[in-house]
Structure formats: structure tokens, C-alpha cells
Amino acid sequence: MNDNLSFPEISDLHKKMFYNCTIAVIFLILGLISFSVPMAGIPGYVPGIIFFAICIIFFVKYYKMKKVFRLNYKQNVVLHVLNQHFQNVNYRWDDGFDRNLVYSLNLISPGNTYSSEDYLSATYKNVHFEQADVTVKEVTTDSDGNTSTTVYFRGRMIVIDYPKITSYVRAVSKKFYHSRSLRKSTFPEIQTENVQFNSLFKVRAASEHDAFYLLTPPMMEKLMYILSSYGNVGLCCQANRMIIAINTRRNAFDANASINLDYEKEIRALTEDVALIENLIDILYS
Structure with a gap:
């Protein structure tokens, strides 16, 4: 080969x-x-x-x-x-995030079909991150043999090292469908003082104190900006990691579907996929 x-x-x-x-x-x-x-x-x-x-x-x-x-x-x-934009690149295109790890984040409802690829670990501006494409589906067959598929999530999950250490805090945009249900007694819903943020995100956290420690006014503005840029977003923060899931409905770092591949177009498309990671880190660390 x-x-x-x-x-x-x-x-x-x-x-x-x-x-x-x-x-x-x-x-x-x-x-x-x-x-x-x-x-x-x-x-x-x-x-x-x-x-x-x-x-x-x-x-x-x-x-x-x-x-x-x-x-x-x-x-x-x-x-x-990737090597042009990031440092310490470890790219395993045929590997991804472990299913149990993804489900343990309590962001996406678990389905009976799971796949992940394009695992990337690297640093950008001295910030370490990991990312992979993730697809979660629920495939069911009725008594007549008809099969139906519900796509719970198809997009990118990005794990970014973050300096604030918290217990579990989750903020999910209301357009982020099929988010995992959390027990209200374990993860109560939190209302912030930002009315616009409350209309766009549902927040649950193990600790109200940690939720407000993370969701400062500047952070809420950043999350609303990310939402306006990418259409939907679910994130959770635990310990010193921020995990962001964006339901892009496509895989990153794949070739164009057209018959003839154009080098400049391929590089532009791949650079756009890279830019999503750069933009998130730039926004969070600004």
C-alpha cells in the first residue's frame, strides 16, 4: 500500500x-x-x-x-x-473518543450506534486541546421490519484545557437537540442574571457556586457569540477541562465530494475546519 x-x-x-x-x-x-x-x-x-x-x-x-x-x-x-497551525500534533484519523468517555460527559443522549474518528491532540497558543468527530444515532426496527434512524449528534467534540477548576457545570443551547437528561436533584437548573443568556441556554450544575464562578458576564457573552457563530452548542466544564460539542452535521477533515479535487479548495476547506478550534480557544482565552 x-x-x-x-x-x-x-x-x-x-x-x-x-x-x-x-x-x-x-x-x-x-x-x-x-x-x-x-x-x-x-x-x-x-x-x-x-x-x-x-x-x-x-x-x-x-x-x-x-x-x-x-x-x-x-x-x-x-x-x-494541522502542522502549519498547531504544535505537538498527534493526529490519528482512524481513531476517536471512547464511547464511555463521551457518554460520561452527560452532554448527548446515548444511542445504540456510536462512531468517532479524526482524533487530534495538539496545542494552540500554548493551550492543549483534543478533538474528534463523533456520531451518535438511535436505530430502531418496528414489528413490520421498518427501520428508522434518529441522529442524536453528528459533529465535533473539543476538549480544551481551562484554568478554572470547577465541579460539573453544563450549559446547553436550546437548539442543541437530544441533550442527555440529568436528574434535577443531582444537577439543579441554574438561572443567571443575564436574561438573554437564560433565553438561549439551559444551565445545570452540581454546585450553584461553581456555575457562577464559571459563568461570569464575560464568559456568558463569549458563549452567546459562539452560539451565534455555530448555530448550536453544548458544553460542560469539570475539573480544569472545558468540553464543547458542536452539532455541525458533518465530519471535519474530509475530502470534497466532487470528482476532481482542487488543491487550493481542499486547503481552504481544511483551514476552515482548523479555524473552528482556533476561534474557540481565542474566544475563551481573550
């Missing part, structure tokens, strides 16, 4: 992936048609088996190419951008 391709070679491999996938789909459709509309004198299953066999061959080629493509794109394009 070649893991040191140049960008033109990566782009060319991306095209070949698309063509192999397209051919596989065409033969899959032909196979389905042959079973429903048999040729004169030829049983439908004969050409159908041939078409399905060709379909499988091209799908196998597609997935093999996809594996090589992702490895090279992540290691030779994404990592290059």
Missing part, C-alpha cells in the same frame, strides 16, 4: 474511485433489471448473476482504492495543514 502519494496522484485516485463506484452501481441496476425483465429464451438469473459478479468486482476495487485514498489524504494533506 503506497502511503506517500503526491496530491495529483491522490486526486487521480479519487477519480478512479468515483468511476469504479459508478460502474458497480450500473451493473447492480442491470442485474436487478435482468431478474424482473428476462431476455427471450434466457432465464433472468443467468445474466443477473453475471451482472452481480461484475458489480462485486468493481465494488471491491472501489473499497480498496478508498482505503488507500483516505490514508494518503489524511496523512499527506490533512496532517500538513
Whole structure:
């Protein structure tokens, strides 16, 4: 497996992936048609088996190419951008946050399907952080065999070292759907003196004192600014860590879906993904 391709070679491999996938789909459709509309004198299953066999061959080629493509794109394009913006970079694109860790944060309702990738640990302006893409879903099947999927969260979780040490404090924007339910007796709801903040966020905390210690007027202004920038946000602070979850509904550090990859466009898109982390730290530490 070649893991040191140049960008033109990566782009060319991306095209070949698309063509192999397209051919596989065409033969899959032909196979389905042959079973429903048999040729004169030829049983439908004969050409159908041939078409399905060709379909499988091209799908196998597609997935093999996809594996090589992702490895090279992540290691030779994404990592290059990360090293330009951060220090002490540890990037494991095929790894992520542990499920139990994410659920223990009490931000997102736990589902029965979980995945995480694009783990990144680094420092920015001497502030250490970790981040990963996280997807949480609930997949159910009714008595008739119909399957439905509810996406609880698909976005980025960012763990930032923060100088204030507190017990558990959580602030979740009211647009942040499927937040985890917390026992009122354990985590009572907190009302701040900022009416606008109260209309945008629901705050629960183990300690009212720690909630107000964290949610100073400047911090509430910062959180409202983050909310206006990214549409929804859930965060919790515990010990000296601030965990921010943003439901972007997409994965970061992925290649463009178009057939032809343009180097400048890819770098711009990746830089925008990086900027989200930089902006959060800049805002919190300003």
C-alpha cells in the first residue's frame, strides 16, 4: 500500500474511485433489471448473476482504492495543514473518543450506534486541546421490519484545557437537540442574571457556586457569540477541562465530494475546519 502519494496522484485516485463506484452501481441496476425483465429464451438469473459478479468486482476495487485514498489524504494533506497551525500534533484519523468517555460527559443522549474518528491532540497558543468527530444515532426496527434512524449528534467534540477548576457545570443551547437528561436533584437548573443568556441556554450544575464562578458576564457573552457563530452548542466544564460539542452535521477533515479535487479548495476547506478550534480557544482565552 503506497502511503506517500503526491496530491495529483491522490486526486487521480479519487477519480478512479468515483468511476469504479459508478460502474458497480450500473451493473447492480442491470442485474436487478435482468431478474424482473428476462431476455427471450434466457432465464433472468443467468445474466443477473453475471451482472452481480461484475458489480462485486468493481465494488471491491472501489473499497480498496478508498482505503488507500483516505490514508494518503489524511496523512499527506490533512496532517500538513494541522502542522502549519498547531504544535505537538498527534493526529490519528482512524481513531476517536471512547464511547464511555463521551457518554460520561452527560452532554448527548446515548444511542445504540456510536462512531468517532479524526482524533487530534495538539496545542494552540500554548493551550492543549483534543478533538474528534463523533456520531451518535438511535436505530430502531418496528414489528413490520421498518427501520428508522434518529441522529442524536453528528459533529465535533473539543476538549480544551481551562484554568478554572470547577465541579460539573453544563450549559446547553436550546437548539442543541437530544441533550442527555440529568436528574434535577443531582444537577439543579441554574438561572443567571443575564436574561438573554437564560433565553438561549439551559444551565445545570452540581454546585450553584461553581456555575457562577464559571459563568461570569464575560464568559456568558463569549458563549452567546459562539452560539451565534455555530448555530448550536453544548458544553460542560469539570475539573480544569472545558468540553464543547458542536452539532455541525458533518465530519471535519474530509475530502470534497466532487470528482476532481482542487488543491487550493481542499486547503481552504481544511483551514476552515482548523479555524473552528482556533476561534474557540481565542474566544475563551481573550
